[in-house]
Amino acid sequence: MKILVVDDEQDICEILQYNLETEGYEVLTANSAEEAMEIPVKEYGLILLDVMMGEMSGFQLARRLKENPETAQIPIIFITALDDEDNTVKGLNIGADDYIAKPLSIKEVKARVKAVLRRAEPRGRTVASSVPQTLRYEGITLNLDAKTATLDGTELLLTKLEFELLTIFLQNPGRLFSRDDLLERCWPHGVYVLDRTVDVNITRLRKKIGSYGKQIKTRVGYGYCFEK
Numbered sequence: 001m002k003i004l005v006v007d008d009e010q011d012i013c014e015i016l017q018y019n020l021e022t023e024g025y026e027v028l029t030a031n032s033a034e035e036a037m038e039i040p041v042k043e044y045g046l047i048l049l050d051v052m053m054g055e056m057s058g059f060q061l062a063r064r065l066k067e068n069p070e071t072a073q074i075p076i077i078f079i080t081a082l083d084d085e086d087n088t089v090k091g092l093n094i095g096a097d098d099y100i101a102k103p104l105s106i107k108e109v110k111a112r113v114k115a116v117l118r119r120a121e122p123r124g125r126t127v128a129s130s131v132p133q134t135l136r137y138e139g140i141t142l143n144l145d146a147k148t149a150t151l152d153g154t155e156l157l158l159t160k161l162e163f164e165l166l167t168i169f170l171q172n173p174g175r176l177f178s179r180d181d182l183l184e185r186c187w188p189h190g191v192y193v194l195d196r197t198v199d200v201n202i203t204r205l206r207k208k209i210g211s212y213g214k215q216i217k218t219r220v221g222y223g224y225c226f227e228k
Contacts, residue, residue, distance in 0.1 A: 001117060002043060005029045006036045006058065007050035007079065012104070016048060019106050020113065033061035042070045046117060048109075051080035051091070059094060066095040072157040073147070075116045079104065092200045095159045119187070120160050135170040137228065140212055142167055151209060161186055162205045169216060169226035178223035 003025045005016045013029035020027045028044075030036040033056035041047070047065070051058040058078060065071040075097040088099050097116045100109060133144040139152040147163060149156040158166065164186045168177065177185075179198045187197075202224055206213030217227050 001045045002026045002028070003046045003048065003113070004036065004039065004041060004044045005048045006031075006033060006053075006061070007048075008032055008053045009050070012050075012079075015104075015106070016109065019110065023110060023113075025113075032056070033058065036061060037064075041065065041074065044074060045120070046113065047074055047076045048079055048113075049076055051078055059090065062091070062094045062096065066157065066159075069155065069157060073160065075120050075160065077112060077116060079109075089196060089200055092197060093204060095204075097159065097161065119164075135167065137170055137173075137215075138212070140166075140170070140209060142170060151212075156208055158205070158208060159201075161201050162208065165201060165205055166209070169224075173226050173228045176219055176223055176225045181223065 001024075003020055005013050005020075005027060007013050007016075007029070008031050010031060013031065017027045017029055028039065030039060032054050034054070049058040049062060058080070062076055062078075065074065065076070072095075076095065077098040077100060078091045078096050079100050079102065081102040091099050097119075098112050100112060135142040135144065141150045142163070143149070144167065147160075149158050149163060149166065165182065168182070168185060182198050202216060202218075206216055215226055215228065217225050219225065
């Protein structure tokens with residue numbers, strides 16, 4: 001697995017590179033967002049991205065990556081000293097998969113990297129047929145094998161979390177899921193997640209699926225469900 005570390009502090013880059021390589025990952029570092037843009041990012045399976053850098057911030061780089069179909073599906077973990085809730089939510093809104101505050105705990109970094117990569121792995125199937133498994137609701141189509149989604153024939157750039165949430169809803173129309181249910185199904189065990197994380201991802205998903213967003217209903221005090 002190839003991991004890209006982007007941070008303007010060389011010491012942090014070196015520490016992360018050394019410790020992640022001891023876990024068996026292939027690690028490349030960049031000291032600015034501009035330098036990272038010169039790298040073939042689409043070849044990497046995970047990006048550890050600092051927020052506060054030079055002219056281009058980590059948030060700005062993340063937006064560009066999420067807007068590019070070739071890099072939109074790459075998981076991003078923000079690493080930053082900006083650990084207040086507003087900045088955390090901002091990162092989640094962009095499409096981050098996790099958020100780690102400085103000063104870093106290497107043990108925590110390793111755990112979160114493993115958790116995000118584990119969640120990103122396609123779930124294995126013992127399906128003999130070559131026909132892809134799909135879910136459909138009117139103009140929405142999910143290819144569960146290729147992990148792709150389309151809306152009225154146009155590709156949807158969903159993050160892995162958004163894809164998993166939409167899969168759960170389409171597989172269980174009318175079923176009410178609490179926040180805890182969704183956290184249990186979509187987020188890795190043993191990793192702290194803010195209460196608002198589910199709400200942020202649901203809001204983002206609603207926007208991406210256009211008019212179908214209204215099918216994801218909020219049941220105040222209970223959770224969410226998808227009504228056909």
